[in-house]
Amino acid sequence: MAPNDSVETNGGTRGTAVGRRKAARYIVPVAVAGVAAATIGLVPALASTGDPDLPKITAQQLIEKIAASDAQQFSGTVKISTDLGIPSLGGLAGSFAQGGGSGKGDSGADPQEKMTELTSGTHTLRVAADGPDKQRVSILDSAAEYSLIRNGDQVWAYDSGSNEAYHATEDGSGKKAGHPAPESVPTTPKALAEQVLKAAGPTTSVTVDGTARVAGRDAYKLVVKPRQSGSTIGSFTVAVDAKNGVPLKFTLLASSGGKAVVDAGFTKVDFGKPAASSFTFTPPKGTKVTEADDAKAQRKTDGDKGPGMFPGAEGLGAGGLGAGAEGGKDTKVIGEGWNAIAEIRTPGGTGLPSKASGDVPAEAQQFLDALGDKVSGKFGSGTVFKTRLVNALMTDDGKVYVGAVTPDALVKAANDAA
Known part of the structure; x- marks a missing residue:
């Protein structure tokens, strides 16, 4: 039988399209701001092969296992599916993130536009990391691939569909021109789990609820629930690798019921060292390259600041x-x-x-x-x-x-x- 040890811790027309785009500038900060950081996740296509029989573990021990995990090298395939109950905004949400326009400084490869698309629908991703300075996230579809790559202080984003690239040099803090490096984007169950566990406090219940098999690996299931009534959040479930403590799957349920708002996990994962070529990028011939500094300066010149994110x-x-x-x-x-x-x-x-x-x-x-x-x-x-x-x-x-x-x-x- 799987362990069930519960421990609570304190823890159509052009006019219509233009209208929808302008409307998105007003609705996105309300409906998406704060949702993106909380819900961008990965959905596993997971087939259960039976719950593994693992030694019992307490919730506190499992949290400590996550915190102590030192696995900094991995590669794998994941899916992302998010159901927030709002119409799919697609590029509209991205246009807001860029300042709401199609000005001269805009780029079709801008990370803030592309990564915001993960807040709705289902997507397949490839992810890889080799320590804190090398990461790659690629969003795949039937006709194109979008990749966000960090190698040291160099950050590249490339959209094969439009043959556009976006380039930034980090300033040492992991940020440049307000655009994210791959490790700052919560596209792995670990990043999502860390956000949730950081929020755990006296108003939170944390328990261990059995085991699971995720991407062929044995895992414990950690369940985090608000202890207060009135929240739209029902629970978070994190499947934690029994061997190395890495979160492999993340599921967020709404208190109103229904299917998961976010269901996140690896479908394939390898904790070996990824190939060095995963983190190198040279723009293909004919690629339109936008430099972050040039885009920022052009938007300032154009006066295209857009509505901006609501303060705070x-x-x-x-x-x-x-x-x-x-x-x-x-x-x-x-x-x-x-x-x-x-x-x-x-x-x-x-x-x-x-x-x-x-x-x-x-x-x-x-x-x-x-x-x-x-x-x-x-x-x-x-x-x-x-x-x-x-x-x-x-x-x-x-x-x-x-x-x-x-x-x-x-x-x-x-x-x-x-």
């Missing part, structure tokens, strides 16, 4: 929401644990533009109306945008209340703050 929204990942987000100067956190709500003041202190104001095309307004519900209270009026994981209330006076909580909890928070 970068703190709304799994760790931020679960452990009490540390927002920016325009962000205040209400509540604690998994029920934490971030109150964010939007740039300029204004709410969503309306059709009546002439700022939003009819097609864009229709798109927004389809995603949001009008609400009112002591705070005045506003619109609630809903996903299966993160909900957000944007008031007409320019405040946003966002969290992995129910819409009713957001309205209550806004009323209490009025």
